Amino acid sequence: MKSIRTSIATILILLLSIGVIMIYSSSGIYARQEMGDSTYFLVRHILFLFIGFIFMFFSMSFDYRRIQPYSKVILLVSIFLLALVLIPHIGKTSYGARRWFKIGPFSFQPSEMAKIAMLIYVADFLSRKKERILYFWEGFVPLILAMGVVCVLIVKEPDLGNAVLIGMITLIVMYISGASVLHIASLGIMALPALYYLVFRVPYRLARMMAFWNPNEDVKGIGFQLYQSQIALGSGGIFGVGLGQSKQKLLYLPAAHTDFILSIIGEEFGLIGTLAVIILFVLFIWQGARIAKRTVDPFGYYLAIGIISMIGLQAVINIGVSIGALPTKGLPLPFVSYGGSALIFNMMAVGFLLNISRIQDL
Numbered sequence: 001m002k003s004i005r006t007s008i009a010t011i012l013i014l015l016l017s018i019g020v021i022m023i024y025s026s027s028g029i030y031a032r033q034e035m036g037d038s039t040y041f042l043v044r045h046i047l048f049l050f051i052g053f054i055f056m057f058f059s060m061s062f063d064y065r066r067i068q069p070y071s072k073v074i075l076l077v078s079i080f081l082l083a084l085v086l087i088p089h090i091g092k093t094s095y096g097a098r099r100w101f102k103i104g105p106f107s108f109q110p111s112e113m114a115k116i117a118m119l120i121y122v123a124d125f126l127s128r129k130k131e132r133i134l135y136f137w138e139g140f141v142p143l144i145l146a147m148g149v150v151c152v153l154i155v156k157e158p159d160l161g162n163a164v165l166i167g168m169i170t171l172i173v174m175y176i177s178g179a180s181v182l183h184i185a186s187l188g189i190m191a192l193p194a195l196y197y198l199v200f201r202v203p204y205r206l207a208r209m210m211a212f213w214n215p216n217e218d219v220k221g222i223g224f225q226l227y228q229s230q231i232a233l234g235s236g237g238i239f240g241v242g243l244g245q246s247k248q249k250l251l252y253l254p255a256a257h258t259d260f261i262l263s264i265i266g267e268e269f270g271l272i273g274t275l276a277v278i279i280l281f282v283l284f285i286w287q288g289a290r291i292a293k294r295t296v297d298p299f300g301y302y303l304a305i306g307i308i309s310m311i312g313l314q315a316v317i318n319i320g321v322s323i324g325a326l327p328t329k330g331l332p333l334p335f336v337s338y339g340g341s342a343l344i345f346n347m348m349a350v351g352f353l354l355n356i357s358r359i360q361d362l
Contacts, residue, residue: 059351
């Protein structure tokens with residue numbers, strides 16, 4: 001599978017390169033005004049990239065099967081960190097959310113680690129007890145309880161987007177392993193009251209939903225970000241206005257270098273640029289699926305499925321939000337958006353995917 005690994009590595013480098021260019025393009029003016037240095041976010045992102053490559057090479061450097069016996073420990077450590085970050089004066093609060101640990105000039109988001117931890121735990125559980133997944137109490141409930149603990153702690157931060165993402169990834173892997181559709185559907189029905197409360201009884205989330213349903217109703221208020229995103233995409237046309245020539249990044253579009261970086265890509269490189277990014281993600285998912293299909297080890301198979309689901313869903317959600325097809329979730333575009341923890345752990349996940357492919361060739 002050497003050719004597949006080469007393809008994935010090439011796609012990763014292309015996405016990371018696009019990210020570096022567009023982060024500087026989209027954040028330079030904002031950074032100069034707010035930080036006094038137009039390269040502030042670029043320099044930090046390059047440092048995150050360096051750390052990400054270290055994590056990626058680490059996850060490639062040993063037989064991935066050696067982590068399987070420690071899956072429960074990894075998950076428990078992740079749960080402990082998720083609980084610890086909620087404690088005042090320990091977790092860092094920003095914009096009303098307590099999601100980060102402050103480590104010197106940098107921040108660490110434990111929910112990003114929780115994604116990898118949950119994937120490892122689910123892959124280990126299913127590789128050992130796949131035949132029990134059809135049984136509600138013996139196979140289905142234990143995984144749902146673990147997922148529930150992780151998701152509840154993340155929702156408490158609050159971070160509904162990552163909680164929903166982890167839930168979706170877990171259910172996808174369980175479904176592929178043979179879990180009962182009836183069990184999954186029953187869980188979805190039972191979760192509806194909680195989702196209704198979390199979305200429609202929390203004012204800022206309700207406002208986001210209203211903006212999604214009718215973004216033109218309050219373009220100077222809650223619909224401002226989505227409206228500006230659509231202006232950026234529309235302004236780019238087919239070929240874009242040119243690198244560095246975006247008007248929306250002139251403090252019109254909030255989070256231009258993070259959640260809405262695709263909108264700036266669309267403005268500066270047009271439909272051609274956005275389609276190129278989408279095609280790269282489609283190719284990544286396709287090549288990752290080829291690795292999973294050829295993996296004979298059950299633990300590696302489920303871990304590979306989880307990784308490509310995680311990267312793919314994040315990309316789909318971010319793209320959907322940028323074009324107005326999904327409500328605002330606050331999830332970055334993998335490998336492209338300005339990142340810290342998200343970038344590092346996504347790169348670590350790719351390292352595991354390449355590791356799985358390498359081990360199958362031995």
